[in-house]
Amino acid sequence: MSMSHRRRSLAALLAAMIFSIAAGAASAAEDAVVIPPPDVDEAAGPGTETAIFAGGCFWGVQGVFQHVKGVKSAVSGYAGGKAGTAQYETVSTGSTGHAESVQVTFDPSKVSYGKLLQIFFSVAHNPTQLNFQGPDQGTQYRSALFVAGPEQRKVAEHYIGQLDKAHVFAQPIVTKVSDTSGFYPAEAYHQDFLTLNPTYPYIVYNDLPKIENLKSLFPADYRSEPVLVRKGSKG
Template sequence: MKKLICNLFLVLFSTVSVFASAPKSPKTLKPVSRLDTATLATGCFWCTEAKFKQLKGVEKVVSGFTGGHVAHPSYRQVCTGTTGHAEACNIIYDPKKISFDELLKAFFVAHDPTQLNRQGNDVGTQYRSAIFYHNPEQKQKAEYYIKKLNAEKAYKQNIVTEVKPFTVFYKAEDYHQDYFSRNGDVPYCKYVIQPELEKFKKVFKDKLKN
């Protein structure tokens, strides 16, 4: 079963320096558009989608595949672990309501970033932990937090999250979209996603949509 190390991050959030001292965006940057995109991989995309959809400021979450070498892969192809793709989500968000920093906080709570090419019983490179950055600022922040969390030994082991440039994102088949909300009674949803989602919601209770 996939585990969420919630207790570590309850402590982490009380350590203001970790996230409060993040590098500031240069004032010379152009104003951001109303919506922005973060592309994150935390294992099974059903679980990733279910969690990030709960956050205020997140307009849409799309499940799909990225980071590999096969064009327009199917879910079955990705499941073989031979396409190089990770199960990931495009998280469309309003930066005036939720920042990329806050999404990274959620990212590091949503899964165990010290597990290499797996999350719990989901094993394979397609389940790797990864941040696919869309601009230099996202890259800088991702690398900053990983370095900081490792330095403060937030985990017993070092973070293995990949930080890679975003290239192309392939949307997964329609039946993968909104999977948890449409299939809550399926055993995987009931016994794996639901418990993790409840833990996630407790950590971010002040950031949840009504």
């Protein structure tokens, strides 16, 4: 699979790593933050529920949610724009309105929307970074929640306010909450990317720490075997 499509050059990655070493700390995008659970959450209901999370490169966000108990599927894709421009090369221009996103289908009797938000804000990304995550720059890497209805909106907006009021982050949360207007799955080579490419430098440096943080901070919610988009894709 050619990686020429991916706008993350090795030079940029090495520059980020050198900066991190010089600063004596890991990238802020990968630093997990211990945060309280939401004061307001949805009540568990029958069946499954779907929520969309945007927090930078979808590789790592998908990988995190694939390791959460109660998640039935986590699909990388594009949200916030139109169907006609929902292709990686076009979205990567930053001009389509899309955000790289992950559509999570979950069993609310096993994991709540509020718990998924807690994991999202704590280990999946840095919600204080505006239009970038780590080495990835542009509006397509913004922090956003695309809610499925008024209940999700209420929980999301209340939680953002709760966290800002408690000053659990050094900077205000910039995550935008919007109604879901469409979700378009990404190309096949983006699906299950973390699981299929555990030695890829970008994954090693930016995303594998997120999985370790999930395991460490949310041991009761962590599962070792990820739920994958492509059956049998893990060797």
